[in-house]
Amino acid sequence: MIREALRKLMEQAPLTREEARQVMTSIMEGQATPAQIGALLVALRMKGEAPEEVAGFAAAMREKATPVSCPEPERTVDIVGTGGDGKHTINISTLAALVVAGAGVPVAKHGNRSVSSKCGSADVLQALGVNLDLDARQLSRCLEAVGMAFLFAPKLHPAMKHAIGPRRELGVRTVFNILGPITNPAGVRRQLIGVFSRDLARLLARVLQQLGATHILLVHSDDGLDEISLAAPTYVVELKEGDIREYRIDARAFGLSPQPDGITGGDAETNAAIARRILEGEAHPAREVV
Template sequence: GMAAVMREKATHVYFDGPVIDTCGTGGDGAHTFNISTTAAFVAAGAGLTVAKHGNRAMSSVCGSADVLEGLGVQIELDAEGVARCLRDAGIGFMFAPKFHPAMRFAGPVRREIGIRTVFNILGPLTNPARARYQVLGVASAALAEKLANALARLDTVHALVVHGDGGVDELTLSGSNLIFEVRAGHVPRQMMVAPEDVGLERAPREALRGGDVAYNVALVRAILSGEDCGPRRDVVLLNAAAALVAGDVAPDLATGVKMARASIDSGRALERLHRMIAVSRGEA
């Protein structure tokens, strides 16, 4: 109910064609680097149009808005600016306070609390571009199932709600991840997926730690440019693969991983970042 109200009150971004949103509810205290943001560029490089919807850090050091700003993206765009990014760069970022004006006043309170609030959970359900395809990361297994059922009621075409091993709000490399699939109004299946099931190696959680904005910006660049070929690249491939499956571009996660790898190795993922920077700043 509350999500539907927030969707109504949001400023809408009009884009002709299917878009996917990738985000997490945060609040997992895992302090990983910006995995879903990096994966968004990889998914865009593989052909998806990604409408990312996010905010500054609430419970981590560096949120999606912080890292994108650090990379040079103009994050405070209006609906028209975001639509231009979606059209010309294949990826756009909607800075939550600009799109949910009613939520502005909650921001300082959320930072004060610093832990998961109803707003963290509502955020992913209220994409202003009305994304019908979604990957939603959730730090609690019980909440993952509830959110899968909520998405099924919000006219989602295809979504994956993921709960990472060890209570992380994205797919991880340390063990088996729980995934609920949402398709056209129902939740047809749930599955467990470990990295080795899709051709990736296991890695401990510590290998995926992020740092401050400058550190995470350097990491995103290193992964997208193909310099970083370790577990951090692997976890991005896994999460990009989930987006490619949810966006109906890949038939399964193993194929999605291969497509994600090709997106980076061909230079297309990095090119999406450069396009987004240029278009967001009005230089393209």
């Protein structure tokens, strides 16, 4: 299947959703060589990923993931970002997830170590003392007991080990960089997703529409953040009950003051120290953006 897919992509022809699902399944089952995986990723990037292709890849990853049971599936949300905005901010979505869970909304946060920044969600949470090695049953108990669990991608997507080598050797953004936020093993259907471009927001809205999401907000700010910014308006693509609409919001209209210089982060220990200050209620420039 992967050879046929490569031939189509080299001719700039899109894969169907089912073809994409079969290709990803073959990768996760170890049936594709590293050279074939690398060629596929480059060909896709050069052609540009189509919604049907991304939906097919995501469907296969969801099928192979270790499922995490949610005690309240219709209320559970995920707050996540694609990264890749090059801004090296603190872990805003991770802290926001903790605040939301503290307010009583269950959060099954799916994440990984850093890919494009100095510190990913897994890095800062580990520095804060979170155990990343919990299995699916333990994570479900966390959701029930405290209303939040961190779903560490490598632990719950073991079949993705076959793509690690080619991804690392390529060293460029591939479709895998945008699959993480849409392959949550808890099957959440309500998400806030920060993305690194407007085009990606539109693409993922169409993908998640195909995958049956209930309510999704995809955000990208005018100052380039994969977050809702305080310093500039934020572009939003909203998917709700099958319908997609686009609009802009301005956090300054809610009385929040911009702090563009106060949200820059560092390594895991630095970001963990900032996180503690914010969560303990201390004054910090990044508190309002969280």
